[in-house]
Amino acid sequence: MSERVVITGLGIFCGAxxxxxxxxxxxxxxxxxxxxxxxxxVSPFPAGIGVQVRDFDPVARFGGRGAxxxxxxxxxxxxxxxxxxxxxxxxxxxxxxxxxxxxxxxAAGMFQxxxxxxxALQELKTSPSLLRGVLPDRTATVIAEEFDIAGHQGTIxxxxxxxxxxxxxGADLVSRGKLDAVVxxxxxxxxxxxxxxxxxxxxxxxxxxxxxxxGRQGITLGEGAAFMVLERExxxxxxxxxxxxxxRGYAVGGxxxxxxxxxxxxxxxxxxxxxxLSIAGISMEEVGWVNAHGTGTPLNxxxxxxxxxxxxxxxxxxxxxxxxxxxxxxxxxxxxxxEAVATVxxxxxxxxxxTLHFRGxxxxxxxxxxxxxxxxxxxxxxxxxxxxxxxxxxxxxLSL
Amino acid sequence: MKHDVADIVVTGLSAISAAGVGIDPLLTAVASDRxxxxxxxxxxxxxxxxxxxxxxxxxxxxxxxxxKARKFDRxxxxxxxxxxxxxxxAGIRKGDISxxxxxxxxxxxFCGIANSEEFISGYFLKxxxxxxxxxxxxxxxxxxxxxxxxEHGLQGPNVTAVQRFCSAESALQLxxxxxEEGRADVMVTGGVDELxxxxxxxxxxxxxxxxxxAGFAEGCGAIVxxxxxxxxxxxxxxxxxxxxxxxxxxxxxxREEEALHRLLPSHPPAWVSLSGSxxxxxxxxxxLPGAKRISTAALIGRSLAMGGVSMAALIASLSTGEHxxxxxxxxxxxYFAINFIGGSPA
Numbered sequence: 001m002s003e004r005v006v007i008t009g010l011g012i013f014c015g016a017x018x019x020x021x022x023x024x025x026x027x028x029x030x031x032x033x034x035x036x037x038x039x040x041x042v043s044p045f046p047a048g049i050g051v052q053v054r055d056f057d058p059v060a061r062f063g064g065r066g067a068x069x070x071x072x073x074x075x076x077x078x079x080x081x082x083x084x085x086x087x088x089x090x091x092x093x094x095x096x097x098x099x100x101x102x103x104x105x106x107a108a109g110m111f112q113x114x115x116x117x118x119x120a121l122q123e124l125k126t127s128p129s130l131l132r133g134v135l136p137d138r139t140a141t142v143i144a145e146e147f148d149i150a151g152h153q154g155t156i157x158x159x160x161x162x163x164x165x166x167x168x169x170g171a172d173l174v175s176r177g178k179l180d181a182v183v184x185x186x187x188x189x190x191x192x193x194x195x196x197x198x199x200x201x202x203x204x205x206x207x208x209x210x211x212x213x214x215g216r217q218g219i220t221l222g223e224g225a226a227f228m229v230l231e232r233e234x235x236x237x238x239x240x241x242x243x244x245x246x247x248r249g250y251a252v253g254g255x256x257x258x259x260x261x262x263x264x265x266x267x268x269x270x271x272x273x274x275x276x277l278s279i280a281g282i283s284m285e286e287v288g289w290v291n292a293h294g295t296g297t298p299l300n301x302x303x304x305x306x307x308x309x310x311x312x313x314x315x316x317x318x319x320x321x322x323x324x325x326x327x328x329x330x331x332x333x334x335x336x337x338x339e340a341v342a343t344v345x346x347x348x349x350x351x352x353x354x355t356l357h358f359r360g361x362x363x364x365x366x367x368x369x370x371x372x373x374x375x376x377x378x379x380x381x382x383x384x385x386x387x388x389x390x391x392x393x394x395x396x397x398l399s400l
Numbered sequence: 401m402k403h404d405v406a407d408i409v410v411t412g413l414s415a416i417s418a419a420g421v422g423i424d425p426l427l428t429a430v431a432s433d434r435x436x437x438x439x440x441x442x443x444x445x446x447x448x449x450x451x452x453x454x455x456x457x458x459x460x461x462x463x464x465x466x467x468k469a470r471k472f473d474r475x476x477x478x479x480x481x482x483x484x485x486x487x488x489x490a491g492i493r494k495g496d497i498s499x500x501x502x503x504x505x506x507x508x509x510f511c512g513i514a515n516s517e518e519f520i521s522g523y524f525l526k527x528x529x530x531x532x533x534x535x536x537x538x539x540x541x542x543x544x545x546x547x548x549x550x551e552h553g554l555q556g557p558n559v560t561a562v563q564r565f566c567s568a569e570s571a572l573q574l575x576x577x578x579x580e581e582g583r584a585d586v587m588v589t590g591g592v593d594e595l596x597x598x599x600x601x602x603x604x605x606x607x608x609x610x611x612x613x614a615g616f617a618e619g620c621g622a623i624v625x626x627x628x629x630x631x632x633x634x635x636x637x638x639x640x641x642x643x644x645x646x647x648x649x650x651x652x653x654x655r656e657e658e659a660l661h662r663l664l665p666s667h668p669p670a671w672v673s674l675s676g677s678x679x680x681x682x683x684x685x686x687x688l689p690g691a692k693r694i695s696t697a698a699l700i701g702r703s704l705a706m707g708g709v710s711m712a713a714l715i716a717s718l719s720t721g722e723h724x725x726x727x728x729x730x731x732x733x734x735y736f737a738i739n740f741i742g743g744s745p746a
Contacts, residue, residue: 044528096652097659100401105562106540110516117517118524120601128605134513135704136541137562141732144649150659151401153649153734154570155562157508157541165559172577178401193516196523197536251583254549254558256499259537268555271500275583389537390546392558 004233004248005171008241009088010341011080011185014224015051016328019083024345028374030354032327034208034220039111039190047204051222051329052190071109071133074142076225076334077187081143084183088229088241091147094180100152102170103140104163104186106333109133111191136162136333139187151179157333160293161252161386162186164336164394167228168250174230185227185341188333195221201260207357209296209330211323212305212369214360216296222329226337228344245344248381248397249280255391262303262387269303270310273383273395277311280397284312287319287397288379289352289370291343293387294323295330300387302364309367320368320375326356336386336394343384343398352377402646402662405576409744410640411631412490412624413712414482418453418617418700422485423716425457429699430713436700437615444597450609452595453617453701472538472547474594475511478620479544480551483588486622487552491636492586494553502586503556505575506545507567509593509704511560515539517598544592544620556584564730565612565676566647567591568621568707569738573645575625585630590712591705592620612677612731617701621708623715638744640715640724650733660687663737669725673714675707678729691725692717711738718742 010020016033017023025031033051042048058067058075067075081101085091090099113134119126132138137155144153152173156165163186170184198204203218210216228244236243251272257263277284292304309316324342331338346353351374358371380400387393415422418436419429429436437451455478460469463481472480483504487493492502516539522530537543542560549558557578561570568591575587595618603613631638648659664687673694678684694717696702696710707728714724720743728736 097648097655097662098401100649114520116602116605117520117598120598121521121524126605128602128607131602131606134602135510135562137564137567140563141650144733148652150649150652150733152647153563157560157562158546158558159540159542169574172581173401178403192523193520193539196528196531197519197533197539200528200531200533200536252557252559253500253503254546254555256549256553256555258550259543259546268500279581388542389540390542390558391550392542392546 009229011083104166105136187225251275266307414485591708
């Protein structure tokens, strides 16, 4: 990237925590948000757990009419983007035509759209406003409208890597001077579609997910939104902005292997991680740890471990590969952004987070996963991986 | 924001639309100003008489075995076929280029919605016994691009963009940037969309069936972009060059003219293509009085990602050295202006 990009605002609203302060504690202290799901009936499925946003009243937050015109994903996105905007203090600093928004999204407003479909199947009259957020681009539009952002409006939708790519793309727009600031991140929610879908593929663990552990059975779904505000370093420091970290670079690609199964060789995944480091101008030795995609599915965790070995070689066992998904759940389209925010907060605290819910050592996952507890680190650089349906992969390089 | 593009050319095109399969039927429809929209069958019980831009002439069986087609959703079939045809048009066969140097960015409209509807309907009607696991992988909006990447071995940058009626243009913007950064030598880009009866029901309930969803369309426009030096080194025919990609997130009240000034070129183009709601913007018409217009909405329908087909029609219409401007808009933003120059002028 041509000019360094700094993070001047962070925001989060997810099942594990509803603001940055609480989320920092959850990540550093290893507080899992996994619990029962009651957003919809999960009794027909083997797994009835997830990381659901609780104690949230959209009408109290947005008013009756406001809540009705926003999908659950839009609501989460507005709250998290609002916290990031507030922290950055950029409102009124830049011309709205030089500020952009880039959102990574997945199932988006499917939760509400399902209610419309259920009514349609029963030939009942349901509110058409339930369909407003069915497409993933709606969250970017409502954020642009709410925060008077007019320079760019974009949405990336590559399933579970969406919001990591959104952050990479947002950083690129800032670094080359196309925009002065970008609000970027992701939002996604629990829905019957994804809950039933992943259960139908038998990749949902009936217990809280335990990435890289022996006996792991799959994911634990979550929901939420995370956003960050990006600016050029020179301008941000000149105006005295708080700098939480930097987006140093990213790489994106596709395995071209299979819609749902990762390429077991890990070759493309490792190439993308290497590309991200190269683009960031960061050497392998500078990377202190990697926030894994780390879903807890039997195959993903082995492939990601293999990719780590291809990237770091003999040093692979010295670079902890940790998953924060046991804390947040797998938030799909928002996962990349939530994990990027977790990584930045952990870097700021000089801590490598713990991978929770250890069940035993898997001989096929033979790296250091910080299963025993969080760890202090002097490293100021970490990577965050996101793998997705379709073989889409994004790696972010983040630093203090 | 304005992005001056250097040394990126178009070497391949394809289109699937209500006009037919391929660029030629599309150009014929444009040249004859022939409307290809058809009536939505009354048997679908959507309500009052509606028209849509179904790609009725497209048959998956013409391009792949039925068993293979069964694993795809309709959007993915469009994307797999159109991207394959565009690569063939560019003279690129699978394996010609290192897989990590060729990628794909596709603008997706309602991609994934059909499978999502069928999957959830099965659950609502029959419980977990009604759930069909094979539908789930293609419920994601990136299924079309990812299936195309798998089919054609594209391991470079792979991104699906959705942004209102400017989804294909957003994808092209990403593709240009990836090539400019040196992340790829070749990118397949464009837009894909599909239609279902349930979508039409949704449009009706939202009262969009007489507005922007009137004559809603499906299909795929695929464009092969290539670094000029790469294209020249392999002797590829250069169909056009891209000179600028400009976009605005949304129009600010009282500052609309300023935004349009940022978008529109200083020199009037010979051709202008209009996508999304761009044909409804009087400001665009006023600013480009002499240009020959390609307004695909009236001919093959409008959709979130039909900008890919519109851009393909524009590029195919340009003579060497002619300037073409593609404009795309959504009522709530964004707005795009993409400038092309025909052929490979010295």
